[in-house]
Amino acid sequence: MKYRYKLSLLKKIFKDKKKESKKFSYPLLTDGYSSSDLQEASKILLSERITMSKMTKKFEKFFANKIGARYALMVNSGSSANLLATFCLLNPYKKNRLKKGDECLVPALCWSTSLWPIVQAGLKPIFVDVNINTFTIDFETIKKSVTKKTKAVMLLNVLGNCSEMEKIKNFLRKKKIFLIEDTCEALGSKYKNKYLGTFGDFGTYSFYYSHQITSGEGGMIVCKSKKDYEILKSLRAHGWDRELNKKNSKGFNFVNEGFNLRPLDLTAAIGLNQFKRLNFLKKIRSKNRNKIIKSLISSKKWSNQYLFFEPQKYLEPSWFGFPLMLNNKNKKNKIKLLNYLNKKKIETRPIISGNFANQPAIKKYNIKFKKNELKNSQEIEDRGFFIGLPTKILDKVEINKITNLLLNVNNL
Ligand SMILES: Cc1ncc(COP(=O)(O)O)c(C=O)c1O
Incomplete structure (x- = not known):
């Protein structure tokens, strides 16, 4: 009885949580846990x-x-x-x-x-x-x-x-x-x-x-x-x-x-x-990714501001986040853009942690590398970042909001 009571209380807390504020925010993770989890x-x-x-x-x-x-x-x-x-x-x-x-x-x-x-x-x-x-x-x-x-x-x-x-x-x-x-x-x-x-x-x-x-x-x-x-x-x-x-x-x-x-x-x-839900989560993330890309490239404001990450040939992907690479013209605006997006409630983060050879611990542990041989890793650090891919289908309003905020990179 005590056990059942605790479970039903949990279900109620979960429902209330879902009713919380509908204000726009786009964190790296939404709805991490289902009620059955x-x-x-x-x-x-x-x-x-x-x-x-x-x-x-x-x-x-x-x-x-x-x-x-x-x-x-x-x-x-x-x-x-x-x-x-x-x-x-x-x-x-x-x-x-x-x-x-x-x-x-x-x-x-x-x-x-x-x-x-x-x-x-x-x-x-x-x-x-x-x-x-x-x-x-x-x-x-x-x-x-x-x-x-x-x-x-x-x-x-x-x-x-x-x-x-x-x-x-x-x-x-x-x-x-x-x-x-x-x-x-x-x-x-x-x-x-x-x-x-x-x-x-x-x-x-x-x-x-x-x-x-x-x-x-x-x-x-x-x-x-x-x-x-x-x-x-x-x-x-x-x-x-x-x-x-x-x-x-x-x-x-x-x-x-x-x-x-x-x-x-x-x-x-x-x-x-x-x-057990992985395939379902995979499908939704993939749909959301396609929706965001379609919306960005069909916008009037689209002028190739971003490059998208290319799936390897023969890959059936299970996406994790949505990485974006700024084009050369906008590369210098990356910090400004990230501050802007974070202020507008789109959470961002580096791609993995950028070029790890730049991290202070590498020097401390005396790990040797040739900087000029790591050009792509540096480019990805300089131009790249990623945003989340939720496990619920994004609606039109959310997609438009994300598209507009991302494409404002030209006006910062
Ligand atoms: C590529 C890669 N390897 C290892 C890890 C470490 O995983 P954990 O955070 O579970 O320790 C991460 C974490 O995000 C990662 O991105």
């Missing part, structure tokens, strides 16, 4: 089995099946998934493991925790430039950048987009170079009908705020071999063998180095519930 989470809370119980396993199994991965392991964030993948490459249980100082290519247009696990694990990161249209490292650049010292590639599938995955995978496999696919921004995108994240030796996903699905915090890592799966499992929790189903495990048997990167059943419940 909150109900699933409440069931876990009320059961008091909040961490790493049946729900986490259920989500992992469902996720692996749907994505077409052999193994999936849930963690507390996409960053943790990257950390585990990278540490796994050097683990003493891994065959042909890497050694400290081996080189790993990483795009300069990257996220902080795509890069730092490489450094933390003792590998040497080598910044590589990205393609100006797709924001990812393309096949030709990988081919050119690989040397005898390259032992791994951290490839980012940016904002739902990707590179020529098949060519890259085959090329790296021949060279015995490990591939980690940071798919934290591309859950649900398919290249040649295969889900992104399943091309590499490891694929990592994030369920953080405003990503394709969100459980608040949360992440998943997928891999192809049982050995890697077991290494990841022990690294995830203290280095013990408790989750490895070993018959003679004493429970407190520490067989590996370890972290504690375990997720909550609470976030697994929200994650699984949202994951």
Whole structure:
């Protein structure tokens, strides 16, 4: 009875929230959680089995099946998934493991925790430039950048987009170079009908705020071999063998180095519930994206102020946000434009975090790079930004408002 009462109270709070002010605002994320997400989470809370119980396993199994991965392991964030993948490459249980100082290519247009696990694990990161249209490292650049010292590639599938995955995978496999696919921004995108994240030796996903699905915090890592799966499992929790189903495990048997990167059943419940709606969310985001583009380019005020992000050939995208690149003429107005949009309640943010080689931590950690080899990443930082793509269909009034505000860039 008490349980039912709490659930009905929750439904009411959710309804009231929906009735809140209708004033225009266009944040990066709207309607992050449905009432059924909150109900699933409440069931876990009320059961008091909040961490790493049946729900986490259920989500992992469902996720692996749907994505077409052999193994999936849930963690507390996409960053943790990257950390585990990278540490796994050097683990003493891994065959042909890497050694400290081996080189790993990483795009300069990257996220902080795509890069730092490489450094933390003792590998040497080598910044590589990205393609100006797709924001990812393309096949030709990988081919050119690989040397005898390259032992791994951290490839980012940016904002739902990707590179020529098949060519890259085959090329790296021949060279015995490990591939980690940071798919934290591309859950649900398919290249040649295969889900992104399943091309590499490891694929990592994030369920953080405003990503394709969100459980608040949360992440998943997928891999192809049982050995890697077991290494990841022990690294995830203290280095013990408790989750490895070993018959003679004493429970407190520490067989590996370890972290504690375990997720909550609470976030697994929200994650699984949202994951079941992924195709629906994907369709709506795609419709909204098409609507905004159509409205911009058919406006009388349109004079090619923006370039749009190009989906890779053979990609079935699962968009994350709506990136825009200012044309050369308007590039100098970027800061003014962002201030203007934010004042008018359109929330904006950089594309990933721009050219990461510019960040103060790079100097502090003495990471070397050649500035003139990262021109596209710099262009994307100078000209690009992104706005949200909501999971409800935008109406005409909202589309007109967004179009007009964006096209005011000429009048600032
Ligand atoms: C490309 C990329 N990798 C990794 C992460 C880290 O994910 P999380 O925030 O879940 O730690 C992010 C976060 O937004 C990201 O964009």
